[in-house]
Amino acid sequence: MNAKQAAGYRAADWVEDGMIVGLGTGSTAYYAIEKIGERVGQGLKIKAIATSNASEELAKQYHIPLIHASEVEQLDLAIDGADEVDSNMALTKGGGGALLREKLVAINSKQFIVIADHSKMVPHLGSFKLPIELVPFCYEWTLGQLRRNYNVPIEMRTRDGELYVTDNGNYIADAAFGVISDPGKLSQELKAMTGVVEHGLFVNIADMVVVGYEDGRTEVIEKK
Numbered sequence: 001m002n003a004k005q006a007a008g009y010r011a012a013d014w015v016e017d018g019m020i021v022g023l024g025t026g027s028t029a030y031y032a033i034e035k036i037g038e039r040v041g042q043g044l045k046i047k048a049i050a051t052s053n054a055s056e057e058l059a060k061q062y063h064i065p066l067i068h069a070s071e072v073e074q075l076d077l078a079i080d081g082a083d084e085v086d087s088n089m090a091l092t093k094g095g096g097g098a099l100l101r102e103k104l105v106a107i108n109s110k111q112f113i114v115i116a117d118h119s120k121m122v123p124h125l126g127s128f129k130l131p132i133e134l135v136p137f138c139y140e141w142t143l144g145q146l147r148r149n150y151n152v153p154i155e156m157r158t159r160d161g162e163l164y165v166t167d168n169g170n171y172i173a174d175a176a177f178g179v180i181s182d183p184g185k186l187s188q189e190l191k192a193m194t195g196v197v198e199h200g201l202f203v204n205i206a207d208m209v210v211v212g213y214e215d216g217r218t219e220v221i222e223k224k
């Protein structure tokens, strides 16, 4: 058992019969999907929506029934990883590039459980570069505007020497803010910029954090 597995497996305990569940993305969410899949194999009756093509494939491997958003108004529960979690349960997400679908699923869920190994718990967000999803059209102008506004290093994400393309066909810029002293303010500012589709700050969205440790222990932190 490793820390990510401990967190992912523990969070699967909150999944109950009849629920519509949002499945996150990343190496911690992998374990949650694995455990949920095992429980589905043992008779648990749920339906799910995945936040990425990769998680959708994983869910299919485990025969977790998948539905389309048009079939439900709201999810009961979403479980997803994070790149950083601060002391107010604000998050940085999007290291895996799935931030847009992840935020859509999280805000449309009655309960959002974050799963994180202990290294993700930080006093302030910002050490992890903040992913910002950009519309490909004229992205150079949006990038220039971001650099002028914040005067911090911001680089376009690449993969195999090409610009990284999200499941939604957009690009990602990673911004090295250092310390983000007011995540709520930055979140609103970025959201208001034309050319920015979404960003990886999740403020006042998480209801609970399940923290995993190397020895298999977990700690559950609930919203104050």
Ligand SMILES: O=C(CO)[C@H](O)[C@H](O)COP(=O)(O)O
Pocket (backbone or CB within 6 Å): 024, 025, 026, 027, 028, 029, 080, 081, 082, 083, 092, 093, 094, 095, 096, 097, 098, 099, 102
């Ligand atoms: O936001 C995400 C993907 O877009 C992931 O939840 C985040 O990157 C954490 O990943 P991991 O569990 O692999 O450390």
